[in-house]
Amino acid sequence: MTTLDTSDELHLKLYRQMFLIRRFEEEAARAYAQGKIGGFLHLYIGQEAIAVGAHAAMRQDDYMLTTYRDHGLALARGMAPRAAMAELFGKVTGCSKGLGGSMHFFDREHNMLGGYGIVGGHIPIGVGTAFASKYRGEDRVSMVFFGEGAVSIGDFHEGMSLASLWRLPVVFVCENNEYAMGTPISRTLSVADVSQKALGYGMARERFAAESVIHVRDRLRAIVDRVRETSEPTLVEIQTYRFRGHSMSDPGKYRTKEELEERKRKDVVLRARVELEEKGQSEALERIEKEVEDEVTDAIRFAEESPEPGPEILAPTTYTGAFAR
Amino acid sequence: MPQMNMVQAINDALRFEMRRDPRVVVLGEDVGKVGGVFRVTQGLFDEFGDDRVIDTPLSEGGIIGTAIGMALYGLVPVPEIQFSDFIFPAYDQIVSELAKFRYRSGGEYPAKIVIRTPVGGGIRGGHYHSQSPESQFIHVAGLKVVCPSNPADAKGLLLASIRDPDPVLFFEPKRIYRAAKGEVPEGDVTVPIGKARVVRSGKHLTLVAWGAMLYEALDAANQAASQGIETEVIDLRTLWPLDIDTIVESVKKTGRVVVVHEAPKSCGFGAEIVALVNEKAFLHLEAPPLRITGFDTPFPYTLENEYLPLSHRILPGIVQTARY
Numbered sequence: 001m002t003t004l005d006t007s008d009e010l011h012l013k014l015y016r017q018m019f020l021i022r023r024f025e026e027e028a029a030r031a032y033a034q035g036k037i038g039g040f041l042h043l044y045i046g047q048e049a050i051a052v053g054a055h056a057a058m059r060q061d062d063y064m065l066t067t068y069r070d071h072g073l074a075l076a077r078g079m080a081p082r083a084a085m086a087e088l089f090g091k092v093t094g095c096s097k098g099l100g101g102s103m104h105f106f107d108r109e110h111n112m113l114g115g116y117g118i119v120g121g122h123i124p125i126g127v128g129t130a131f132a133s134k135y136r137g138e139d140r141v142s143m144v145f146f147g148e149g150a151v152s153i154g155d156f157h158e159g160m161s162l163a164s165l166w167r168l169p170v171v172f173v174c175e176n177n178e179y180a181m182g183t184p185i186s187r188t189l190s191v192a193d194v195s196q197k198a199l200g201y202g203m204a205r206e207r208f209a210a211e212s213v214i215h216v217r218d219r220l221r222a223i224v225d226r227v228r229e230t231s232e233p234t235l236v237e238i239q240t241y242r243f244r245g246h247s248m249s250d251p252g253k254y255r256t257k258e259e260l261e262e263r264k265r266k267d268v269v270l271r272a273r274v275e276l277e278e279k280g281q282s283e284a285l286e287r288i289e290k291e292v293e294d295e296v297t298d299a300i301r302f303a304e305e306s307p308e309p310g311p312e313i314l315a316p317t318t319y320t321g322a323f324a325r
Numbered sequence: 326m327p328q329m330n331m332v333q334a335i336n337d338a339l340r341f342e343m344r345r346d347p348r349v350v351v352l353g354e355d356v357g358k359v360g361g362v363f364r365v366t367q368g369l370f371d372e373f374g375d376d377r378v379i380d381t382p383l384s385e386g387g388i389i390g391t392a393i394g395m396a397l398y399g400l401v402p403v404p405e406i407q408f409s410d411f412i413f414p415a416y417d418q419i420v421s422e423l424a425k426f427r428y429r430s431g432g433e434y435p436a437k438i439v440i441r442t443p444v445g446g447g448i449r450g451g452h453y454h455s456q457s458p459e460s461q462f463i464h465v466a467g468l469k470v471v472c473p474s475n476p477a478d479a480k481g482l483l484l485a486s487i488r489d490p491d492p493v494l495f496f497e498p499k500r501i502y503r504a505a506k507g508e509v510p511e512g513d514v515t516v517p518i519g520k521a522r523v524v525r526s527g528k529h530l531t532l533v534a535w536g537a538m539l540y541e542a543l544d545a546a547n548q549a550a551s552q553g554i555e556t557e558v559i560d561l562r563t564l565w566p567l568d569i570d571t572i573v574e575s576v577k578k579t580g581r582v583v584v585v586h587e588a589p590k591s592c593g594f595g596a597e598i599v600a601l602v603n604e605k606a607f608l609h610l611e612a613p614p615l616r617i618t619g620f621d622t623p624f625p626y627t628l629e630n631e632y633l634p635l636s637h638r639i640l641p642g643i644v645q646t647a648r649y
Contacts, residue, residue: 063398097431106430113397114429118421124387125422128394128402135350135376135400142394154414158387165382317432318466319491319566 004218008279014056014213015272016288018048021072022269023296024081028071028088031300032248037088041102044072046243049268050145050175051076053216057224058143063111063129065122066145068103069242070115073145077112079105081299091306098309099317120146120153123172127159130170134231141228142170148194148237149180156197163233164201171220171227172235181246182254198235209239213272243267326508331501334476334509335365335441338483339403341513343373346401349487352379352388353405362407363443363502385415389440393423396436401487406442409496410453416461423492424467439486439493444472445537445587446619446633447500451626457536457588457619462494463565463597469518470564472496474539476509478562481516489518498536505540521568523575527555530647531575533598534585535561538634542585545639554647564594572598573605580611581646585634590618612649617642 025043032041044051051072058064066073074084079095087094088102096106103117113129116122126144133140150156151174163170174194178185185192198205206223210216216238223234241263245252252260276285329337343349351366357380360367370378381388385406392402406412412419419440426436446455462468469491473479479497486493524539525546534542539560546556557575561568576582582602584595595616602614617634625632 095431096429099431100429104429106434108430108434116422118417121390121417121422124390124418125394125397127387128391128396129398130394131391132395132398132400135395136398155386155390155418158384159390161382161384162387162391166379313432314428317428319427319469 004221006214008276008281011214011272011276012281012284012288014052014217015276015285016292017052017055017076018213018269018272019289020081020292020295021048021051021075023292024075024084024299025071027296027300028085029244029248031088036304037102038090039101040068041088041248042069042246043242043244043248044069046263046267047175047177047210047240048072049210049213049216050173050238050240053210053213054143054173054220056217057220058141061111062140063113063126063142064145065113065126065142066115067119067122067147067150068115068117070103070105074105074107074112074115077107077110079107079110079112081295082302085299085303086306089303089306090308091303092309092313093302093306097313099313120150120155123150123155123159124162126170127163127168130163130168130233131166134168139169139228141224143173143224144170145173145175147180148174148176148178148185149188151194151197152188160197160201160203160235164203167231168233169227169231170233171223172233174235174237175240176237177240177242179246179254182250184254193237195235195237204232204234205236206234207237210268212268326510328506329476329509330503330506331476331479331497332363332365332503334480335483335497336367336369337509338480339366339369340372342484342487343369343377348399348401349403350377350379350395350400351403351405352381352392354381354383354407356380356405361405363499365441365497366405385411386418389415389418389423392438393418393426393436396438397434401437403439403441403487406440408454409442409444409458410456412442412458419462419468420465424465427467427491435490435492437490437492439483439495441495441497443499443502444496445498445500446624446629447537449626449629452623455624455629457586459496459564460588460592460594460597463594467492469493469566470496471518471562472498472536472564473562474498474501474536474560475505476507478516480509481514482518482562484513485515485518488515493518496536500537501540516562518563519566519568521562521571522560523557523571524560525556525558527557527579529555529579530557530581530583530643531572531579532556532558532583532585532643533561533572534558535564538585538587541634541636541639544636545643548636548640549643549647552644554643556643567598567601569601569605572602576602576606577609580609581649583615583617583639583642583646585617585639587619587633589621590616591621593618612646615642615646
């Protein structure tokens with residue numbers, strides 16, 4: 001077991017990552033409303049403690065894969081806000097040269113192996129990276145995120161089944177935000193406890209709420225350490241809540257204002273800030289927030305000023321040879 | 326050179342490459358101890374062990390998804406889908422994930438795997454064990470599609486596929502798994518992907534085929550010769566990327582083209598070939614291009630020899646097109 005860092009310094013670092021995700025996405029939402037970002041934009045606002053806590057529980061050489069709600073994990077992993085924002089704007093300087101957009105971030109350098117737009121499609125892929133780690137005698141862990149809406153899809157079960165059969169070092173993290181698009185979990189699943197899905201595969205399971213980023217880090221670190229040591233997979237259900245709609249086009253009318261307001265009172269970002277203030281870190285907080293504001297402003301400017309890719313960029317992205325016939 | 330059938334040649338290629346490259350792993354249903362339902366992987370389990378020749382549950386989406394993850398980590402997986410009719414549970418993984426990895430990473434990170442799968446009719450398998458779904462994969466940008474017709478090509482193309490930087494679907498015509506025999510070069514001999522072969526030259530008509538139907542095409546061409554029609558027969562070997570230059574060069578000489586395939590006619594690969602010939606050699610054509618194919622129905626258990634474009638269906642097409 002590794003000893004856990006509980007210093008204010010670490011807490012500030014995690015707060016900084018969460019605050020960056022929050023401010024990055026708020027500005028992305030503004031740019032979307034201005035028509036600068038096209039297509040779909042799924043915001044992670046409200047769930048930040050999970051990506052940031054999970055990143056802190058993992059090593060940088062571990063692999064992490066997630067859903068189309070992927071900005072948070074990419075930034076937590078270390079993707080530059082410039083590359084992330086430029087991707088949203090469809091610019092050639094984006095993490096996937098503007099070819100993927102919001103739902104399909106990809107960052108090989110930071111071992112963030114993608115956001116995936118097909119629900120559940122990435123789950124067996126994370127099983128494959130875990131297989132390769134074991135095959136090569138390495139101890140890198142794979143972590144796959146998905147929502148509770150994905151656990152009814154075949155890929156989830158096939159991935160779980162193979163991971164357990166082959167005893168692979170993979171952590172399946174279900175971010176249960178209670179709504180599969182607009183449908184509550186009570187109407188999509190026969191059980192309220194998603195972690196029960198592990199039972200049929202003889203897999204270890206854990207279940208907790210994302211109360212704070214430190215809490216998420218602590219719980220996941222213990223799980224990741226165990227998975228790394230034993231090469232036994234685990235299904236983890238983390239209860240959370242998103243403050244925005246499923247995507248920008250979703251006004252979220254399927255839940256009451258009261259429900260939303262109550263959840264917002266438990267905001268993990270605000271909560272971390274209050275705790276750090278109480279510990280006398282006001283000055284550090286202000287400095288961090290100023291830095292993040294500058295970084296996000298810079299990312300927006302960078303994205304706006306970057307060029308769009310030309311059609312010639314498509315050729316080497318499909319086959320080794322030319323794509324056009 | 327040793328004589329082999331298709332099964333032995335493919336087995337030889339897998340064994341050769343697994344000895345050469347420790348990153349190569351084989352996975353699929355029954356591929357381990359059993360050696361595969363057609364015994365193509367026989368003996369590999371004993372030589373390379375269960376961490377390189379991996380029995381999987383019936384889980385096609387899981388098999389291909391896992392193989393993609395292995396490839397992202399630097400392994401070279403060669404998954405087997407037991408029949409190409411069973412590939413559809415994995416269609417989402419192949420279409421949505423595998424084919425798009427190079428693209429989504431800005432051209433830098435292909436997920437490179439070779440999916441081997443028996444294809445086509447000829448064993449009275451009925452509608453779930455006989456289909457030829459090649460055009461459904463050719464239509465997906467990002468995949469290469471190969472279908473050999475003889476043991477030497479099977480070995481050489483499989484070696485080339487495993488070493489190719491793009492994902493490859495390797496269709497193995499099961500009708501000729503054991504029937505097609507021939508000399509196979511020993512050791513490291515590859516056949517380039519994307520190159521068709523003119524297997525019979527002629528000046529009156531170009532006949533395009535691949536896989537098991539190549540033999541039917543050749544049979545029909547030989548019969549046509551007795552009626553004074555000299556048919557040029559092209560074995561595509563690689564379906565995508567298509568060697569259209571070889572076809573066009575031939576059509577410019579003959580002015581007539583007939584395409585043969587097992588799959589249903591509508592939107593089959595013959596449609597694409599005819600379209601390309603029209604685009605590239607229209608003014609050389611002396612007759613309407615013709616497709617001789619399976620029917621737009623499920624693959625039948627009874628009537629298999631009517632459904633398949635066997636030589637008795639090809640010959641009248643040759644004569645009709647040549648005399649147009």
